[in-house]
Amino acid sequence: SQKIEQNSEALNIQEGKTATLTCNYTNYSPAYLQWYRQDPGRGPVFLLLIRENEKEKRKERLKVTFDTTLKQSLFHITASQPADSATYLCALGGDKIIFGKGTRLHILP
Amino acid sequence: EAQVTQNPRYLITVTGKKLTVTCSQNMNHEYMSWYRQDPGLGLRQIYYSMNVEVTDKGDVPEGYKVSRKEKRNFPLILESPSPNQTSLYFCASSLSRTLYEQYFGPGTRLTVT
Numbered sequence: 512s513q514k515i516e517q518n519s520e521a522l523n524i525q526e527g528k529t530a531t532l533t534c535n536y537t538n539y540s541p542a543y544l545q546w547y548r549q550d551p552g553r554g555p556v557f558l559l560l561i562r563e564n565e566k567e568k569r570k571e572r573l574k575v576t577f578d579t580t581l582k583q584s585l586f587h588i589t590a591s592q593p594a595d596s597a598t599y600l601c602a603l604g605g606d607k608i609i610f611g612k613g614t615r616l617h618i619l620p
Numbered sequence: 621e622a623q624v625t626q627n628p629r630y631l632i633t634v635t636g637k638k639l640t641v642t643c644s645q646n647m648n649h650e651y652m653s654w655y656r657q658d659p660g661l662g663l664r665q666i667y668y669s670m671n672v673e674v675t676d677k678g679d680v681p682e683g684y685k686v687s688r689k690e691k692r693n694f695p696l697i698l699e700s701p702s703p704n705q706t707s708l709y710f711c712a713s714s715l716s717r718t719l720y721e722q723y724f725g726p727g728t729r730l731t732v733t
Contacts, residue, residue, distance in 0.1 A: 555663070555724050557711070557722065604719070607665070608677075608722075610655075
């Protein structure tokens with residue numbers, strides 16, 4: 512069955528550093544991959560989408576890479592700020608949409 | 621303002637008492653979906669709808685029903701709720717099933733005693 516894993520349940524990063532979150536998957540060939548941000552008690556908010564034929568996507572301080580050979584996506588937040596603290600979800604899209612369990616990111620001031 | 625609304629936001633009910641959680645979107649989206657989110661399990665899809673009168677099961681459909689009579693509304697029905705349906709529920713909508721971001725509602729926290 513399809514499996515999607517996001518690295519570590521929680522990640523602590525010093526303010527100003529780059530936070531890197533990982534999303535690995537198996538038994539699936541997604542046509543695209545999305546990243547969402549979720550704050551406590553709120554619904555997920557879309558951040559970025561990257562297609563299978565794209566290697567990298569950027570949006571302001573955010574960068575996503577997608578390696579279909581490694582079956583992995585990396586999500587980077589550069590110059591991180593305490594306001595970036597949240598849970599980040601990756602989602603694979605294709606015949607169906609599958610969400611990872613998320614990584615809780617804490618940016619320490 | 622483009623949004624997905626859900627009602628109620630919080631609900632405490634008893635086993636077996638039928639309930640409906642409403643979901644409405646004002647973006648003319650074709651695709652709508654229901655998820656439940658549980659600690660340690662993440663977001664799991666319950667049902668989805670690709671257009672009016674077209675619905676299909678997601679990964680965890682047991683104990684739930686849906687209908688899509690109008691494009692903007694996608695209610696979730698629990699005919700006989702049980703305690704294992706205690707969860708945080710999210711409705712989402714999207715322009716289409718693939719290649720577009722989903723817009724999520726604020727969530728409904730349901731407790732079944």
